[in-house]
Every structure is written in C-alpha cells, then in structure tokens.
Amino acid sequence: MNNFEEKKNKALKVLSEHEDSKLLTHLNSCVHCGLCAESCMYYLTSNDERYIPAKKVDLVASIYQRYCTFTGKYFPFLGKARELDEAAAEEMTDLLYGACTLCGRCTKHCSIGVDIGFVIKKGRQMLTEMGYTPASLQSTVNAAINSGNNMSIPESELRDTLTWLEEDLRDEVNDPDASIPLNVPNADILYTLNPREPKFFPLSISAMAKIFYAAKESWSLSTQMYDVTNYAYFTSSKSEAVTIAERLYNETVNLNAKRCVLAECGHGSRAFRWEAPNYLQKQFPFETITSVELMAEYISKGRIKLDKSINKEVVTLHDPCNLVREGGVIEPQRYVLKNAASEFVEMTPHGIDNFCCGGGGGQLAMSEYNERRMKTAEIKAEQIRKTGAKVVVTPCHNCVDQLMQIDNKFKLGVQVKTLAEIVADAIILD
Amino acid sequence: MALYRIVSLIAFLICFASLAYHFLRLIRFGVPKDYSVKKGNTAAAIAYSYTGGMNPLKKESAYLHYPTYTAGILYHTGTFVSLVLFFLFLLNTGFSSSVQWALVCVLAVSAASGLGIFIKRTALNKLRYLSNPDDYVSNLLVTLFQLFTLIVLIDGAFAPYYYISASVLFLYLPLGKLKHSIYFFAARYHLGFFYGWRGIWPAGNEERTR
Numbered sequence: 001m002n003n004f005e006e007k008k009n010k011a012l013k014v015l016s017e018h019e020d021s022k023l024l025t026h027l028n029s030c031v032h033c034g035l036c037a038e039s040c041m042y043y044l045t046s047n048d049e050r051y052i053p054a055k056k057v058d059l060v061a062s063i064y065q066r067y068c069t070f071t072g073k074y075f076p077f078l079g080k081a082r083e084l085d086e087a088a089a090e091e092m093t094d095l096l097y098g099a100c101t102l103c104g105r106c107t108k109h110c111s112i113g114v115d116i117g118f119v120i121k122k123g124r125q126m127l128t129e130m131g132y133t134p135a136s137l138q139s140t141v142n143a144a145i146n147s148g149n150n151m152s153i154p155e156s157e158l159r160d161t162l163t164w165l166e167e168d169l170r171d172e173v174n175d176p177d178a179s180i181p182l183n184v185p186n187a188d189i190l191y192t193l194n195p196r197e198p199k200f201f202p203l204s205i206s207a208m209a210k211i212f213y214a215a216k217e218s219w220s221l222s223t224q225m226y227d228v229t230n231y232a233y234f235t236s237s238k239s240e241a242v243t244i245a246e247r248l249y250n251e252t253v254n255l256n257a258k259r260c261v262l263a264e265c266g267h268g269s270r271a272f273r274w275e276a277p278n279y280l281q282k283q284f285p286f287e288t289i290t291s292v293e294l295m296a297e298y299i300s301k302g303r304i305k306l307d308k309s310i311n312k313e314v315v316t317l318h319d320p321c322n323l324v325r326e327g328g329v330i331e332p333q334r335y336v337l338k339n340a341a342s343e344f345v346e347m348t349p350h351g352i353d354n355f356c357c358g359g360g361g362g363q364l365a366m367s368e369y370n371e372r373r374m375k376t377a378e379i380k381a382e383q384i385r386k387t388g389a390k391v392v393v394t395p396c397h398n399c400v401d402q403l404m405q406i407d408n409k410f411k412l413g414v415q416v417k418t419l420a421e422i423v424a425d426a427i428i429l430d
Numbered sequence: 431m432a433l434y435r436i437v438s439l440i441a442f443l444i445c446f447a448s449l450a451y452h453f454l455r456l457i458r459f460g461v462p463k464d465y466s467v468k469k470g471n472t473a474a475a476i477a478y479s480y481t482g483g484m485n486p487l488k489k490e491s492a493y494l495h496y497p498t499y500t501a502g503i504l505y506h507t508g509t510f511v512s513l514v515l516f517f518l519f520l521l522n523t524g525f526s527s528s529v530q531w532a533l534v535c536v537l538a539v540s541a542a543s544g545l546g547i548f549i550k551r552t553a554l555n556k557l558r559y560l561s562n563p564d565d566y567v568s569n570l571l572v573t574l575f576q577l578f579t580l581i582v583l584i585d586g587a588f589a590p591y592y593y594i595s596a597s598v599l600f601l602y603l604p605l606g607k608l609k610h611s612i613y614f615f616a617a618r619y620h621l622g623f624f625y626g627w628r629g630i631w632p633a634g635n636e637e638r639t640r
Contacts (some may be wrong), residue, residue, distance in 0.1 A: 019462075020461055020462045021455075021616060021620075024455065024456060024459055025613055025616040026620070028452075028609065028610070028613040029610055029613040029614060029616070031607050031610050032557075032561055033491070033498075033502070034554075034557050034560050035490075035491035035492075035499075036491060037556060038490055038494050039490045039491070049556050049560070052559075054560055055560060058560070070605075071605045071606065075605070077563060078562065078564045078567070078605070079606060079607075080563075107621070108489075109489050110489075111492070111499075111502070112618075113479065113618045113620070114617055115617075115620060115621060115624065273466060274628060275466075276466075277464075277465035277466040278464060278465050278466065280465070282465055283465050283466075283467070284467075287467075288467070325630065326628070327628060328470065328628035328629035328630045330630070
C-alpha cells in the first residue's frame with residue numbers, strides 16, 4: 001500500500017465513524033438547490049461558483065457516496081461520486097480551509113437544514129488525517145500543544161506583563177491592594193485569556209481586572225493554563241483538541257474554581273463550553289460561562305455601576321459567529337452595551353443573521369488565504385460604514401484583529417474595542 | 431388487476447422498503463449525546479425547526495428567492511397530491527368533475543413549476559456547476575409523474591404510461607437525491623436539536639434581525 005493509500009484510508013474512516021445519525025443525515029440531505037449561495041460572504045464578494053456552500057458540502061458528500069453508498073459504488077456517474085485522490089484532497093484543502101470561516105450562516109438559511117459547517121469540519125478532519133492541514137494553521141496548534149498557549153508566550157513574559165498591568169490597575173483605581181491574582185486556589189472564578197491579550201492587547205486584561213475589582217470578585221488567572229483558544233477545533237484534529245481542552249479542564253479542577261470564565265473569544269468559548277465536554281466525554285464539575293454573560297450578570301445584579309455618558313461616541317456591535325449564531329450568547333452583549341454606551345446602533349443584519357468578519361474558521365492564522373479573507377471583508381466594512389458608528393465593539397479578540405485590518409484597508413476611521421474595554425471605561429468606582 | 435398496475439405497486443413496495451431501511455438506519459444510529467450543559471429547550475427547538483424555522487421570512491433561501499421558493503412549494507405540493515392520487519387510482523376511486531378539474535389545475539401548476547426548476551437548473555451557470563445527472567433525472571421523473579397523473583385524470587386511456595412513469599420513479603427514488611424525502615426530516619431534527627441545546631432556537635430567542 002503506498003503512502004497516499006494509507007492516508008486515504010484514514011480519511012475515509014472519518015466518514016464511516018458515526019457517533020449518532022448526524023453525519024449520515026447531513027451527507028444525504030443536500031439537494032443542490034444552490035439557494036445557500038447568497039448566504040455565503042465568499043460567494044457574495046466573488047460570484048465564484050466554487051464558493052457556494054453546497055459545493056463545499058458536495059466535496060465531502062461525493063466522496064462519501066463513492067465509498068459508502070450503493071449508488072456511488074455501482075453508478076458513480078449519477079451523483080458524480082468522486083474518488084479521493086490527490087487532486088480531490090487539494091481542492092478540498094483550498095475550499096474547506098481556504099474559503100470557509102465556519103460561520104454557520106449558510107446552515108441557518110439552508111432550505112433543507114443541512115449543517116454545512118458540520119460537514120465542512122468533517123472534511124477538514126479528513127484532510128487533517130491525510131496531513132493536508134495548512135502549515136500555518138497547524139503551527140498555531142503545535143504552539144499550543146508544545147508551549148501551553150498558541151503564541152508560545154513564556155511564563156516569565158506573562159508574569160512581567162501582568163505585573164505592570166497590576167501596577168497600572170492600582171494607579172487607576174487608587175488602591176494599593178488592587179491585584180491580578182495568579183494561581184489562587186478555591187477562587188470563585190478562574191479567568192482565561194486569549195494569548196493575543198498579553199502579547200498585543202494587554203489593555204483588555206486591565207479592563208477585565210478593573211471590572212473584577214469593581215465587582216469585588218473572587219477570581220484568579222493561571223500561569224500554567226490560561227489559553228482560552230483551541231485551534232484544533234478548526235483543524236478538527238480530535239486528539240489535539242482533546243489535549244488542549246483537557247489542560248484547561250484540569251487546571252480549573254486543580255485550582256478548584258467554581259466557574260471557568262471564558263475570555264472574549266468566539267471560537268474559544270465555543271470550543272470549551274460546547275465542544276470540550278464532548279471531546280472529553282464528560283460533564284464538567286464547574287460552571288462554564290463567557291465573560292460577556294458575566295458582565296451582564298454584574299450589571300443586572302448591581303455589582304458594578306456604569307455611567308454610560310462617559311462613552312459618548314456612537315457604538316455598534318459585531319456579533320462573533322461562534323459566540324452568537326453557534327453559541328447562543330445573543331442578548332447579554334446588547335444588554336451590556338445599552339448600559340455602557342450613550343448611543344448603540346445595530347448593524348444590518350445582526351444577531352444570528354450577522355455576517356462573519358472574515359477572520360473566523362482559522363482564517364487569520366492562514367496567511368496563504370489573506371487576499372481572499374480581506375475580499376470577504378467588503379461586506380463587514382459596508383455594514384459598519386452604514387451604521388455611522390465611531391466605535392465597533394466585539395466580544396472576540398480574533399474579530400478585533402480582523403476588524404482592525406478592515407478599518408485600515410477600507411479607511412473606516414473607527415475604533416475597535418472589546419466589550420470589557422467599553423465597560424471598564426464606563427465603570428463608576430465606589 | 432392489470433399487469434402495469436401490479437408492477438407499479440411492487441415498485442412502490444420496493445421504494446417503501448428502501449426508504450424504511452434508510453429511516454431505520456437513522457434510528458439505529460441514534461440521537462446526539464451531548465455532555466455540555468444544555469442551555470435551551472431542545473424539544474421546543476425541534477418543533478420550531480419543523481414549523482417557525484421554516485417560515486420563509488426567516489430564511490434567505492426563501493426570502494431572497496421568492497419565485498424559486500414558491501415554485502418549490504408548488505412542486506412539492508403537486509408531488510404529494512400525485513402520491514395520494516396514486517393510491518386512490520389503485521383503489522379505483524372516482525372523482526366528481528369539479529374535483530377532477532381542480533386536481534388537474536393543481537397538477538398543471540406544479541408540473542409547470544417542476545419544469546421551471548428544471549429549466550433554471552440547465553440555464554444558470556451557478557446551478558449547472560452544482561448539478562449532477564441525478565439532479566436532472568430526479569427533477570424530470572417527478573415532473574413526468576405529475577404530468578402523467580394530470581393526463582390520466584383527463585383520459586384514463588393513458589393509464590399504462592402513467593403506471594410506467596410511477597414505477598420508474600419509485601424504483602429510482604431511493605437511489606438518488608429524492609431520498610431527501612426521509613433525510614429532510616432528519617436534518618430539521620438535528621438542526622433543531624443543535625440550536626435548541628445552545629439556546630438559539632426557538633423563536634423567542636431569535637431576534638428578527640433584518
């Protein structure tokens with residue numbers, strides 16, 4: 001058996017392993033009506049038929065047909081059932097990795113109800129089994145596996161950053177006892193970070209620390225495992241996703257925190273809250289919520305007080321797909337913004353119909369598809385422009401990155417902030 | 431009973447058994463087991479998936495494509511009417527003239543819709559690119575079945591052709607995309623379960639966002 005045959009067999013195994021009826025269902029449901037095309041930003045910004053979501057489903061389904069169905073085995077011409085060869089694998093890589101952010105918008109609007117993102121992730125899993133994962137994305141996963149965080153930040157660097165952030169916090173709240181607690185056992189909350197925060201956006205850590213201070217919260221960060229992201233979710237490598245998820249699970253258990261609070265990261269919150277219990281095949285003994293929901297809770301319970309007149313400029317909200325359409329956190333961020341900003345305007349469309357910023361699905365990590373990614377951003381740029389807002393808030397550091405690039409490319413003249421930053425600005429300390 | 435009627439009945443039974451196999455396989459594979467903490471109401475969301483979630487105002491595949499959506503609804507209506515008539519014909523059920531012509535009108539509209547969908551598939555680059563032979567064959571067989579149902583309502587002399595078209599359709603149905611007659615319902619179930627578990631559906635949680 002040659003090398004490719006071995007890889008192929010591994011990939012085909014993905015299509016024959018059924019945890020339940022979901023895979024079987026979605027591989028047999030698409031009717032090629034093509035009505036999903038206009039729900040996909042890749043198609044909308046290019047008119048390229050290859051980007052129609054149904055085509056991406058077909059890349060996986062046609063291989064399934066060829067190897068797993070009677071019709072595909074004996075009458076392959078009928079459904080264009082396809083051999084899994086190197087050409088097919090390369091086309092799958094280009095379209096399933098390079099032309100999809102897994103935003104789930106096509107699924108929500110599919111005439112049948114095909115979970116297109118789920119099928120595309122199965123296709124990615126096949127490619128990962130074959131070693132076709134884009135090197136740039138795989139290197140992000142490798143960094144997380146090898147160093148404990150996806151940016152390979154050494155612990156000493158993290159501690160240095162947190163030390164000066166703590167000093168800044170003391171100055172800001174005028175309290176020499178204010179702190180950013182590290183590795184404290186039995187705290188009510190273990191707070192996580194997106195490694196982009198200590199690396200590039202430390203002010204969002206300051207903002208959350210100020211919110212915890214104002215709420216008089218019992219909380220801690222861990223220097224051992226704080227990374228909320230799980231890029232193996234994007235590569236669909238189950239073993240690597242398990243490794244990353246297990247570390248955060250173990251750290252929360254070891255520190256005996258009551259709640260694991262997920263930083264503003266769309267895919268990270270999805271990966272740990274919704275996927276990790278299934279990766280690890282167990283229910284978690286602690287509560288897992290997003291910082292977005294926590295901030296809404298603080299406001300509604302009166303644990304923090306805000307003066308929204310401090311944030312005078314018009315604010316709009318970008319809904320991260322994995323948090324909102326795929327994660328069910330729809331209203332809390334709106335509730336927070338209505339309390340933290342003088343004027344909040346919605347994009348059109350928004351909520352579960354919102355368009356992806358273009359940076360999801362691992363796109364920001366895959367530099368080989370940069371041009372395509374920024375082309376899709378035309379839609380988000382136009383959405384933002386139409387709101388007239390001067391500040392774009394988004395509870396996701398991945399989206400923050402992409403929105404800053406959109407601002408730069410399309411000359412929008414907006415500030416991009418996390419939700420914690422705008423809340424921290426509006427906090428009134430006792 | 432004429433031979434062509436017996437053949438069509440056997441074809442139907444083969445079709446039914448094949449679809450039952452697909453259905454039972456879905457049941458055997460089972461429903462998702464999710465270890466995460468459920469946030470919403472899956473039962474309500476699954477019900478919503480089959481009802482409010484199908485509201486054309488909620489889906490771009492409908493509200494951005496009203497002519498196609500309408501044609502699709504009419505076409506499927508004609509298919510269900512034709513299937514019911516198939517059994518009524520086997521039972522030698524007669525119709526009053528007004529019912530007969532009402533059915534003819536329904537089937538004329540639905541078959542025209544089916545033909546329209548076929549023309550669209552052949553005419554648009556986007557759809558031609560997506561399509562495979564099964565898409566065309568399925569569309570044609572169902573449209574022909576509706577047309578022959580219409581014709582046989584008008585003139586019983588065409589019964590042999592009608593039953594042959596029905597037989598071919600029934601034998602082909604489990605082989606290609608027409609088996610979405612089973613998988614459609616499973617897809618809506620899974621969609622409702624997914625959105626319901628995470629508290630995205632039902633409609634109370636879904637803001638009208640356009």
